[in-house]
Amino acid sequence: MTAASRALARLATWPDLAEDRPSCGTGRAVRSGGVEIVHFHSDVSVDLHLTAKAIRRYERDLRHSTAIRLLPGSPWVTVHLECETDIDLLMTLVSAALQAHQQNPAAADAPLPRCNDHREVALSRETG
Numbered sequence: 492m493t494a495a496s497r498a499l500a501r502l503a504t505w506p507d508l509a510e511d512r513p514s515c516g517t518g519r520a521v522r523s524g525g526v527e528i529v530h531f532h533s534d535v536s537v538d539l540h541l542t543a544k545a546i547r548r549y550e551r552d553l554r555h556s557t558a559i560r561l562l563p564g565s566p567w568v569t570v571h572l573e574c575e576t577d578i579d580l581l582m583t584l585v586s587a588a589l590q591a592h593q594q595n596p597a598a599a600d601a602p603l604p605r606c607n608d609h610r611e612v613a614l615s616r617e618t619g
């Protein structure tokens with residue numbers, strides 16, 4: 492079982508979360524209400540919709556983690572899942588994301604910004 496599948500199985504037990512198709516069309520998503528929280532794009536990479544405000548709040552700590560990748564201007568954080576510690580980090584960040592979205596429920600009505608997986612594809616096309 493891959494780290495991503497173990498993480499998805501753990502999130503499936505959380506009462507406020509439901510598995511769904513992601514708006515980007517790639518992989519699986521986990522939602523809370525109408526908000527996409529996590530996109531599982533591969534066996535080792537997930538995008539977490541943390542929100543821009545939460546990223547600013549935790550940015551210093553996020554930048555020190557080798558499992559985290561930030562894209563400038565994105566409200567999504569990419570988490571690389573290779574071991575149980577990475578899964579634990581993802582669970583902590585999902586909890587922070589749920590709290591961030593609950594503190595700003597109006598954001599749920601706004602158009603969902605591209606996840607990092609699809610932002611990188613768009614950026615590579617623009618610069619390639």
